[in-house]
Amino acid sequence: MTPKERYLACLHGEKADYVARIPILMQFAAEYIGSNYGAFASDYRVLAEANIRCAEDFGFDQLSAISDPYRETAGFGGQTTFVENGVPRCRGPLEDDEEIDVSKLSLPDPMEAKRMRDRIEGIRLMRKCVGEHYSIMGWLEGPGAEAADIRGVGNFFMDLIEDEDASGELMDLTLENALNFGQAQIDAGADTIGIGEAIASQVSAKAYREQILPRTRQLVEAIRDAGAYVKMHICGNIEHLLDDLASLPLHAIDLDHMVSLELAREKLGTKIAIGTNLYPASEVQRSDPETIAAEVRKRYRRLGNPCLINAGCEIPAGTPHENLRALCRPLPWEDL
């Protein structure tokens, strides 16, 4: 099987030779090819090379265009500063305002906004280099996460609580942008779109259900309609959101390390592929190869199919190479 065939089989819970491996790499990948995080986030050639070389050397099945949460924020007018060894800095364009005024924002054109276009170019380059051998995952911020990036996280939480109309108007705009950005990435060659919605873990189930979920549903359905697969990624504990997430037509979901796999499988059912959620620091970076491989196997058996191998979040920079190899060590697919 090619890596892409393996990934698609596992995504659908169908027989594969091995369980597909899709770890999230950013700073690690940049440094692996002798570059740095700043270049990885700002130059699509670094992004593409780092992904391809890591996939080949460590043996995983999907390339990714994930780099940081601020590409769309920059498209909306946020000022970005790249730093060598850290997440880019970006101040949201409405962060200093007392209230949301959506009229101050213009909907970016994904092919014109520099940082959004850079991701699209990265996907195009990766597809050109690997053909259909690997799956390629595009990336975008969910409507809530992007609204929080534009408005400032603290401000946006208060908007959600105190001014639903304004926060809804802002999320309508970020949703429209996500629809455009997702389509552009699919057109460039992404077969899967990852949605980052980190902020969701921080709000109550009620606020998520009433304000963020309906817009996320529109986004997920549109990506599916465009012919791509959808993976949801939410940092933090989302056990309180699992019932609502189960109602979305997702293909896959990443769970952070603190989420119970059993609870997630019970709530999400067997239509959604769930990632093995090893704790990136203690269970990957600071563990040892045999323990990592054993833990992956154990979690696969706890989860059953459909399952994808990864850590709960990004593989930290400085992770020993043999530990990442152990995470990606071929694990025979079982009829679980």
Added chain:
Amino acid sequence: MSDKSKLPVLSVTGFLGSGKTTFLRNLAESHPDWHMLFLVNEFADFSVDGTTLKATGTPTHSVVGGSLFCECKAGDFLRIMREEVLPRHQSRPLDAVVIETSGTADPDAIGKLMSQHGLDAHFELRSIISIVAPRRFLKLLENLPVTGAQIGASDLVVINKTDTAEATVIDVVESAIRIRNPDTGIIRAEYCQIEFLLPQQRATLPKGRLSTCEANAFGRFNPEHPDVSTHTVDGDAERIVQLSPGIWISEPDIAEILQAKAAIGAGVQVLLELAGMTPANLEKVYVAGGFGYHLNPDHAMRIGLLPTVPPERMDIIGNASLGGSSLALQADFSNTIQQLQSNCRVVELNQIASFSDHYTDALLLEEIE
């Protein structure tokens, strides 16, 4: 048990606008002799709080562009702790690292991150302080789960900006905090003006140590115990247990506690007697009021202040009169109120013959049987 060889880390948490930066600024300005380092966690690329705090003269580092609630964005924090804070501490020992977290920070994240990345060999999270602005607090508590988690993890909650909210609102906020964390300290403040001590400067109450002083049922300390010493007041020698320099508890202090608790304990005994019950028959013990808030139920039972019941039968309900009034305004409880009223009976303790006997008995340090 804290490790004194490790550098204390204090986490100051609270939502946007609650007063975290003011708290840190006050700390720096009130204690120029403390050698601290501030670490400010912000989302944005321009560190507003960091700039404000640098003006105090206290060394300040900003962790911008990330949040400590997510491991994948914690790289800056770890790097600064390793490459900036630790070398500074090794060249000139710091008294504390004070971290101002974002309002959405997982209160347990700092301790876990330090532990998972080996920083716990040098640092120890010693205190979590939550700053709360009463006007928005209840909404935040309802909508952002992390707010409750922050309160639950705190050893001190500062209800700040009390000048901007009505007293009843502040009372409700305090009740909500107390429900989530019965053990935390709570201070009300304006402009975050509070007396604050670093963990290593605080008096540590010797939990479990008083019993090891072998105080007998009469409240007398064992003079042979190493924690017991003698202090002379107006020519009279008193046995004391030193808690920290300048702070101690003496045998006369214990005697006063015994008198107070004896009155309450004897009252409970009388009520049980009149009802023909023993503590074992009690289905529920409700402890109301501000004093009750601060009680450790287990300790209160052990000294005979409250009847001994299993922990699940003891409810610390806080400001019951306020809560009851609030409920009465929200719905029609008139039938329930009338029913409760008809079941109540006033007992004048001083007219009950057995009260003085119970009072004398209750002057001993022992449980109510």
